[in-house]
Amino acid sequence: MLANPACTPTLLSGWGRYPRLEGRLATPRTADDLAACLSSAPLAARGNARSYGDASFGSGLTVDMRRLGRLLDFDDGTGELRCEAGVLLSEIVEVFTPRGWFPPVTPGTKYVTVGGMVASDVHGKNHHGAGSFCDHVVSLRLALGDGTVLTCSPHEHPELFAATCGGMGLTGLVLEVTFRLVPVRTSVIVQETIRAPDLAAAMEIFEREVGRTYSVAWIDCLASGPDLGRSVIVLGEHAAPDDLEPGRCDAPFARPPARTRRVPVDFPAFALNRLSVSLFNRLYYGTHGPGRKLVDLDPYFYPLDAIQDWNRIYGRGGFVQYQCVLPLETSREGLEALLTEIARVGLASFLAVLKRLGRESFGYLSFPREGYTLALDFPANPDTFALLERLDRIVLEGGGRLYLAKDARMSAPMFRAGYPRLAQFNAVRRRYGVERRFRSALAERLEL
């Protein structure tokens, strides 16, 4: 007889702090704790809770996996790493970069767990070339909640593997992940910045520079009329030792001291308004002059990680992130419609990122597909929700979809329209008997 898992009532939310739910949180530290958690249903897996909306908690038991975060095997010949799901990407960067290995794919924050990276099948600035994280996963250990633990990979239980990669934790509890790191010769990125005066120019640059390893654009979504889509495109390559300043060549992995700041309090709701965001965007556009420079990987990949708890600038009410992808054929028209609508309403989006994505991932619920993705932040309030409904219609018309790891509010029909492989996902969940055992608030909202 297993003991009930020790759990504490906790107010749970994701990175956007919207929505919130009073739930039961358990933090397993041992195999016995884990077995006790798995005997409880329904349960929702939680990594470092950096998904924005309601994916990382549920109305049943929520299982915080961060204490099960150990490195299990590393082959320094091939870069293959086997680790527990609770390992943070920041730990992997810290441990392996000095040894010449880097994550094959990294999202915009390093404070995510490896289990979360699988569940969201995260992508990075290199998606157009490298694909998403799960393209680099060799195999997974997955607990199904009935005492079974399966190894799944492209060869073993391949359909369960495809359902789990990007499956938002709804196919079982990811215990271990084996994936391949990529070799790097320095911890420095050669960054090249190009300004684009409008959307057409930005897309042209993305298409022209598709051979670059990393590319992303910061877009000023308050710019309208002829300036619509004004952006700064930042390209990047891992630097070779020869690229470094003389004197640094003998320390290719030296890192500058980490400088982090913290947002100490929740900002009041009026702090973010059209004026402050417009000033920020103008400043950003103005200070990102064109040209090449060498930057450390932290400011290149994780600029916002330097400000701890940055989600507090949106105040107590929280915020939502809206990230959509549009197929290549409808991208131009769709992005124009989205940006026009946002500029018309004048709702302040502090962060607006545009990125060219590569081919669609194999995960049934994976977000990336060939086309363009736009990500925007808005304070959680009724005006935002009304705007997002209108944006939904544009995305739907363009045959696009929204990213589940970011979403906190879309409707079940909107979700079903964007994810045509949902039937396969559901069939796998039924076949392995997990559909009632693993449920998050997101799953309930989207009628999964």
Added chain:
Amino acid sequence: MTPSSVLILGARSDIGRAVARRFARAGASVILAARRSNELAADVSDLAIRHKVKAEAIEFDVTDGDPEAFFEALPTLPDVVVMVVGLLGDQARSETDLEAATAVMAANFTGPVAYLLAAARRLEARGSGCIVGISSVAGDRGRKSNYVYGSAKAGFTAFLSGLRNRLFGQGVAVITVKPGFVATQMTAGLKLPPLLTAQPGEVADAIWTAVEKRKDVIYIRPIWRLIMMAIQNVPEPLFKRLSL
């Protein structure tokens, strides 16, 4: 002294794991000793991969086995021995169930003493090293809410104090650690005041510094020194009336 090896007795606990990581980060080889040591395989590989140090796990039960044989079987005598084992128990149960009370005393006092006496003899003979005992602020004064645990810890604190006195001048330091509240498995489910509650990593950092500087008695969060000073100075006629 920068230690190059550490033995952690009670390595499966959150504090034990944090101490192992802290010492390994500084390059020390690590021996993890705990019951069901086969379950420590993941921790061993983690330390070895993350910090490129030698790590191993061995079987250890503080209330069982022969301390002499345990230390004889060690591949090498480590620079630092950290006793992390502890059992909070349930005060109400300890008051009525002698077996439960005995288990608390064995895990917090008689067991640790037996093993540390065996360790002390060996370190003394070598003429170097450091013994760290995790005691508790609960041992600073008996209170009705946890005096079985508290008295065992008081005994352990007195033992460490005497051992420090004995080994002074022999090249062996003895450090008493009184953590106060720590967010661990032992306290999971309790509502702890955040300002008074240390993370396991803080405890490990403090232990590392105490070993390097060969300190005697440490509290983790400084406020605990004040709190316990206040508690110790309440006159008994008043103290016995309090609900603490």
